[in-house]
Amino acid sequence: MSIGTLYTTPAQPQGQRIRAIAAFGGLQIDVAQDYVHNETNRTDAYKAKFASGKIPAFEDKEGFTLFESSAISRYVASLAPNSTLLGSSAHETALIDQWSAYAEHEVMAYAYVSLGLCRGSLTPYNKPIDQTYRDKHTRSIGVLEKHLSTRTFLVGHRITLADITLASILKVSFTYFIDPQARASHPNLVRYFETIVNQPKFKDIFGPIEYAEKALQYVPPPKPAKEAKPAAPPAAKEEKPKAKPKKEEEDDDDEPLVPEEPKAKNPLDALPKSTFNLEDWKRAYSNLDTRGKGGSIEWFYEKFDKEGFSIWRVDFKYNDELTQVFMSSNQIGGFFNRLEASRKYLFGSMGVLGKANDSVISGVFILRGPDAQPVVDVAPDWESYTYKKLDLENDADKAYFEAALAWDLEFDGKAWADGKNFK
Amino acid sequence: MSQSIGTLWTVPYQLEGKRIRALAALSGLELDIGEGYTHFETNRTPEFEAKFPSGKIPSFEGKDGLKLFESIAISRYIASLVPKAGLLGKTPKETALIDQWVAFATNDIGSHSSTVLLLTRGYLKPYVKALDTESRNRLLRGLGTIEKHLSTRTFFVGERITLADITVASVLIRAFQLIFDPETRKSHPNVVRFFETIINQPKLKDIFGEVEYIDKQAQYVPPKKE
Numbered sequence: 001m002s003i004g005t006l007y008t009t010p011a012q013p014q015g016q017r018i019r020a021i022a023a024f025g026g027l028q029i030d031v032a033q034d035y036v037h038n039e040t041n042r043t044d045a046y047k048a049k050f051a052s053g054k055i056p057a058f059e060d061k062e063g064f065t066l067f068e069s070s071a072i073s074r075y076v077a078s079l080a081p082n083s084t085l086l087g088s089s090a091h092e093t094a095l096i097d098q099w100s101a102y103a104e105h106e107v108m109a110y111a112y113v114s115l116g117l118c119r120g121s122l123t124p125y126n127k128p129i130d131q132t133y134r135d136k137h138t139r140s141i142g143v144l145e146k147h148l149s150t151r152t153f154l155v156g157h158r159i160t161l162a163d164i165t166l167a168s169i170l171k172v173s174f175t176y177f178i179d180p181q182a183r184a185s186h187p188n189l190v191r192y193f194e195t196i197v198n199q200p201k202f203k204d205i206f207g208p209i210e211y212a213e214k215a216l217q218y219v220p221p222p223k224p225a226k227e228a229k230p231a232a233p234p235a236a237k238e239e240k241p242k243a244k245p246k247k248e249e250e251d252d253d254d255e256p257l258v259p260e261e262p263k264a265k266n267p268l269d270a271l272p273k274s275t276f277n278l279e280d281w282k283r284a285y286s287n288l289d290t291r292g293k294g295g296s297i298e299w300f301y302e303k304f305d306k307e308g309f310s311i312w313r314v315d316f317k318y319n320d321e322l323t324q325v326f327m328s329s330n331q332i333g334g335f336f337n338r339l340e341a342s343r344k345y346l347f348g349s350m351g352v353l354g355k356a357n358d359s360v361i362s363g364v365f366i367l368r369g370p371d372a373q374p375v376v377d378v379a380p381d382w383e384s385y386t387y388k389k390l391d392l393e394n395d396a397d398k399a400y401f402e403a404a405l406a407w408d409l410e411f412d413g414k415a416w417a418d419g420k421n422f423k
Numbered sequence: 424m425s426q427s428i429g430t431l432w433t434v435p436y437q438l439e440g441k442r443i444r445a446l447a448a449l450s451g452l453e454l455d456i457g458e459g460y461t462h463f464e465t466n467r468t469p470e471f472e473a474k475f476p477s478g479k480i481p482s483f484e485g486k487d488g489l490k491l492f493e494s495i496a497i498s499r500y501i502a503s504l505v506p507k508a509g510l511l512g513k514t515p516k517e518t519a520l521i522d523q524w525v526a527f528a529t530n531d532i533g534s535h536s537s538t539v540l541l542l543t544r545g546y547l548k549p550y551v552k553a554l555d556t557e558s559r560n561r562l563l564r565g566l567g568t569i570e571k572h573l574s575t576r577t578f579f580v581g582e583r584i585t586l587a588d589i590t591v592a593s594v595l596i597r598a599f600q601l602i603f604d605p606e607t608r609k610s611h612p613n614v615v616r617f618f619e620t621i622i623n624q625p626k627l628k629d630i631f632g633e634v635e636y637i638d639k640q641a642q643y644v645p646p647k648k649e
């Protein structure tokens with residue numbers, strides 16, 4: 001019996017938090033399947049139910065409606081029978097409220113300012129302000145490290161609402177701001193985080209964790225393309241929206257929606273029309289065998305337009321850091337998640353070649369336009385990979401391209417072990 | 424013999440401190456204010472940080488040994504001590520709605536007015552007009568939401584004063600100091616009516632004090648060059 005419906009998006013950390021709380025408490029909560037972010041929540045019907053016009057939002061079977069993730073979290077936790085989520089004494093409850101509030105106001109709030117600045121979704125980038133908030137975030141992480149140096153959980157000896165709240169927030173911190181050096185100097189925080197997010201009851205809700213290889217950096221918009229193509233993107237390139245892969249992470253009850261924000265034009269849409277349809281290619285790749293007669297590679301060579309699109313070899317730069325194959329595979333998945341904003345312009349086939357502690361990440365991208373950067377720099381970690389343009393007239397490039405598509409690529413004695421597609 | 428429930432560490436102008444003191448007053452509870460506290464000094468001592476790891480105020484030390492920081496947690500705890508004062512509502516759903524408006528006040532009004540304050544007073548440097556403007560816009564959006572909610576209500580949840588009303592009123596003090604110029608007051612009549620109702624409650628008048636209405640919105644004044 002479901003307790004009600006949650007309006008959220010799959011990637012929203014606050015939504016994951018509430019779903020994890022429900023799961024831990026043995027409660028079933030439905031996620032609204034027809035919710036479309038920035039559309040549904042702008043309707044009068046939605047705002048009549050949820051005055052803030054934001055997500056997450058919750059509605060039970062009797063029409064009781066609630067917004068604000070901390071309120072929904074606490075309410076859902078209170079519905080769980082025999083649950084220890086809210087503590088077993090007034091003091092414990094107060095401490096749970098304390099750490100939950102700390103996580104929201106002293107960790108998440110600061111991370112979201114830096115995230116918003118780097119992505120251009122708050123205001124144009126300003127480095128000193130970004131740094132001020134990163135310093136505040138760092139200070140808070142230090143407070144938590146110290147508190148957790150003698151504790152397994154934030155309050156008492158069991159998982160509470162505070163732990164699930166903090167873990168959902170730390171996921172953002174670890175994905176974007178806590179780099180390998182900071183992880184090394186905050187071992188208790190890392191240990192704590194791993195303990196919480198890997199709890200069997202809600203592990204799948206949080207999903208694989210993509211630890212930051214380096215702290216998120218602001219990347220200024222690229223300079224206009226070098227080629228003197230007649231219809232090359234105009235100077236409107238500066239208006240290109242910066243890195244909006246996971247906007248859901250920001251459009252929560254902390255970051256109000258900006259309904260009047262004018263949609264900045266993407267210069268990739270200004271390229272001359274191409275005869276090659278990327279969506280058709282994705283369908284062909286999915287539905288046909290890759291190699292052989294009637295396969296998708298054959299389809300590709302018939303339809304490909306090398307004026308409108310380009311093909312790239314993509315290699316991870318730090319292969320000596322790779323350990324388990326499944327973790328490297330998760331890394332590709334994370335990279336693909338962060339490329340989401342370029343879905344219309346990109347197809348990828350990447351894999352892990354080799355074996356544990358002796359592997360590389362490599363693959364191919366098919367992307368719109370003559371340059372890789374405008375398509376891939378929506379992902380903050382795009383610079384962790386090298387991009388080499390491939391020439392299908394060149395036999396070696398062609399063989400490489402086909403093997404990456406077919407998932408049978410092999411080089412330097414390393415065979416394809418696991419792959420992922422961006423489509 | 425003092426019936427005080429404990430000591431609150433704050434400074435007189437801190438709005439969150441006023442909020443907590445108001446809740447104690449409405450519950451008929453006595454609360455001591457920590458003496459000898461100097462901000463940026465006392466809270467940086469090892470003794471203070473040992474009790475309150477966040478190193479921030481408000482912080483609360485109960486007579487029974489409970490040590491608490493984060494104004495939302497302290498507020499909720501104090502509000503829970505005398506159930507018949509009704510500050511946390513009469514049903515679990517009312518409580519949830521109170522939590523909702525407390526969070527909304529903090530995230531959608533308080534955080535933006537804080538940013539405007541920090542920028543215009545030069546505490547957050549450098550002054551970035553775009554961030555000031557964006558924060559004011561978001562603040563106004565938040566105010567619009569509560570204006571609408573209050574257009575048909577005296578109190579935020581239910582028919583009597585709750586933690587939600589005290590929290591919103593305390594957060595609004597800053598908005599009134601920075602943003603509520605004559606035009607904004609005119610376009611948010613229900614917020615003004617609500618605010619005046621709460622801060623003029625007999626038990627709360629002295630705690631919230633006088634709030635002067637501004638003639639124009641706070642502006643950043645660059646420091647004079649030598």
